[in-house]
Amino acid sequence: MPASGKIFALAGGVGAARFLDGLTRIVAPERLFIVGNVGDDAEIHGLHISPDLDTVMYTLAGISHREQGWGIQGDTFHCLDALGSLGAENWFRLGDRDLATHIYRTERLRRGVSLSDVTRELADALGVRASLVPVTDQRHRTLVQTPQGLLEFQKWFVERRACDPVTGVRFAGLRTARPAAGVLEHLRTAAGVILCPSNPFISIGPILAVRGIRDALRKTAAPVAAISPIVGGRALKGPAARMMKSMGMQVSASGVAELYRDFVNVFILDTVDRFQAEKVEQLGMRAIVTGTVMTGLHEKKALAAVVLKSMGLA
């Protein structure tokens, strides 16, 4: 692996942001090239919302809401409340400061600036030093198949509170979505690739689905490590466990590993799941057992250190 290569990370929302928060405290943020999920992007009140990109961005900028993980710490909701009074739907919680991001992004996109460029402008303005890039500049949206039919992701996730069982995931725009500038190049020259502890279907899945990315992951010379988002048969955050179940899969760390068997070399699973290490190794991966629950800064940094070491980068 070229020493000049970046550490390439595939990131969803809150879980990824927590992990990257630890990682950027033990390596120079400039070494990181983070590819973010846009499958859960949505237009709300006519504004382009990129929840996963923003969660990572706010976290790395040190302004994210400490408890909920998304949104901005100390934000107010005066605009959203007023929108509610006007009769607009306000199930998607957009804070006043957070809205500035969406207003800015929407205006720039309308002027023809790419999502990559807007994301860089926003991240720069907020002082984020790592590279944060949407997987694609084209429209690429996650749809979930449910007994109620095919639902837009945010409608299912936020408005319907992820109640409907998911029997499958589809992507709208897949035929035209191309990897954003730099993504395939950085994947090829990466010093290491990390799949953050994010939902395999709705966070990592939409990234892998963009043309050329999964193939580049199979071909890269760099070690590819994945951190299980499932710990003790449960998701640390979000609906991953329920989705695995309703899709007829085994809800386990090794169940996640199986989804990545064609390109992951190192699989990091929690100590409570140590009994699954053998099963993971049978998939042809090296299994690393460590504490993956990021309750605090210490745990975040410790996990990041283990991941780097597993790839020979520390």
Next chain:
Amino acid sequence: MPASGKIFALAGGVGAARFLDGLTRIVAPERLFIVGNVGDDAEIHGLHISPDLDTVMYTLAGISHREQGWGIQGDTFHCLDALGSLGAENWFRLGDRDLATHIYRTERLRRGVSLSDVTRELADALGVRASLVPVTDQRHRTLVQTPQGLLEFQKWFVERRACDPVTGVRFAGLRTARPAAGVLEHLRTAAGVILCPSNPFISIGPILAVRGIRDALRKTAAPVAAISPIVGGRALKGPAARMMKSMGMQVSASGVAELYRDFVNVFILDTVDRFQAEKVEQLGMRAIVTGTVMTGLHEKKALAAVVLKSMGLA
């Protein structure tokens, strides 16, 4: 004049809103048909702002900022401050609650709803009982001629603080702008028409400029009354006096009356300008001298009563 006809008002921003606040306290708001100026509408951060419509709407809804006259009382500016941090221009002061109006309007307009219909939705949601209608649903923007060249209205008015002397006013979109639904009909059947005390060039002017409106004012059987926005050679609010001066006109109530001589029957001027009454009458109008400075609710109602009486409506 048909007794069933509405009281038809031509309105700019703060001055008009104050007058209409008084008027709606002495006649049923449902009797009022208010045509608002859209010449100072602007796209800011990609949002469609209609400052004059909003000022009238917020005032009649009882939520306008008491001192400044525009915006919402008690509003916060968290989003705008955050936009500033992102590097966006934030010279146009948009409060968080106020932003909800613009976000809602912009989204509805993008969905193909007319400005008239959106305005009605907003006014209804805020509990405004008078009819408030933009003069046109088409794009119709005021441009000011200055030594710096032709400037967009808000750029000149807010960003450049109306510093550049104005040598003329032009309108973009005039060829395609048609009066909004109901405007000409209500003008024809009005019980009375009132030109609120608004800037003749940038508030009343853009309304009169829309095709058919000035002509309908000349032809309506209803009495047409105008209230001078110039008192003692000064504008009570805004740049009207300076504009008259830089356009080579006499800064006086009778100077305003002259602009309307082809269709106004009754001209209301302040007691300090009583010496101009004769000059006004020489223009073929009836001059009514009264207190026009609306320092409080009492003065607003008193002025409204005088105006109604002057048209034989009280």
